[in-house]
Amino acid sequence: MDGDPTAKRMRLRYAGTCSECTATLPAGTQAIYDRVTRSVRCLTHDDPPATLGPVEAEAPPSTPLEEPTPDPSPAELDCGTPGASARREYERRRTKREDDVRGRHPKLGGLILALSDERRTTRVWDTGALGEEALGSRLNELAGDRLKVLHDRRIPRTRANIDHLAVTPTGIWVIDAKRYKGKRPALKVEGGILRPRVEKLMVGGRDSTKLIDGMTHQVEVVRGIVGDEVPVRGVLCFLEADWPLLEGSFETRSVHVVWPRRLYKWLRQDGPLEPPEIAQRHRALAERLASA
Template identity: 55%
Template sequence: MTEVPVPDEKHMRLRYAGTCRACGVDLPARTDAIYQKSTKTVRCVECVPAPSEPEKPQLSRREGDPTEVEPGVPGGSARREFERRRASREQRIRVKHPRLGGLILALGDEPQSTTAWDTGAIGEERLGARLNEYASDSIRVLHDRRIPGSRANIDHIVVARSGVYVVDAKRYKGRPTLKVEGGVLRPRVEKLLVGRRDCTRVVDSVRKQVEVVRGIVEDDRVVHGVLCFVEADWPLIGGSFVTRDVDVLWPKKLYAKLSADGPWSTGQVRALHRLLGGALPPAH
């Protein structure tokens, strides 16, 4: 649709929150919008009035708006990397052993460096499927988002009334625990262990992803980092904890957080979802 020029309108990034005069959606600060000087009101960029007609509310995204944010495919990047590595190994073996290549592939296992991608993809796919089931007007999800200028990606982003959650899904075996060293005479050091495996670097990765999202939202208070272990050995009582501002928990505990009430309206949830979806495209 071609936007109709209006003399007293200006395309700008909002300094303050507002409400679209056409469709009634809440527009948070820093959102791209159209400001009308004569009425001192704003509207969504997508809400375009027809020539010589008054503005009419546009269809909501859930009613088929073609500008709907693409949620992405859970585990898409990990699944593609697994398939690429497996195909590359098969090609190398068949070229090196033209006659016995098929037999070698049938009897041999994929290396751990390859199966790790399959394991990770399954974890992201399972958690992503459940998040999609929870999706609603007040809980909107994004999966497998590419970080511009980096080879890294974000597994899941959930925008809910209580905030924005940057979720890293892991399918590790063992019990997650927090090990604290120092704190009196030495600097306090927190380590994340899953069984005997030191997974502290995973916390560092989530913190970097949170900083990326905070840079887009421009509000440190509303963005939360989450490490969700989908098949870990969690105790019957308790078990979840926080390390360096990152929540470490399991899927049901995450769903409870997402369902909690918060200060944002469904319109604000929608606008933030759209903002993040545009800034962090799907990692095709």
């Protein structure tokens, strides 16, 4: 808008209510969006009218406008099941192993299975599922009008998934649950004055920086859906880890590495997003990122 840099004429993606006359503005209606107040108003309330462009030339609708379809309630959205895809993969691998052993040893298969351990590559799926289930259960308990969550969302055109998404007054949080029992996450910094600074995520003394790489990709996927108007933050949440008594959480490459209770505190902080916009952002993410 020429007269007001904080206002923009746009076609509404969602139904809204005029802040001046409380008229209903259906999705698809042209209106004025105020970036500061995050409100919309009818074109007729814009001042001066000359800045509105060719609105007067638009032909009136030949039929009366239909009442806008109400947004579905959270119960109607597929919010996903925490750890569902990891649990399915674990069960698939476990069943395949049992079938293979019993097929090769019809008489002793049961005994062999009882006395032998599962492969490590199979156990990690069970460990991952348990972590996602525990964190997701607590997020569901905290959910409400000011905290809406999604679980186990498929990243389009890949086999990868996002463990949890939380839409809050402070923005959108992309959360990856990690259950590394008894292991300590730490930040290792190499280089500096004479060499390029390199930050590495160490877990139990092992280089786990690839977890940061994966999270930054997930954040970019979500940011591509919601745009730059809403902050998007990445979190690696370590459950049952060996955290120090004082502090211990840190940030590297804009990814927060924390324990569950600190994450829950952040998710309940106040911010600029109000419940209607939180619900809209939650719905948009649920529709664009299907359950895995």
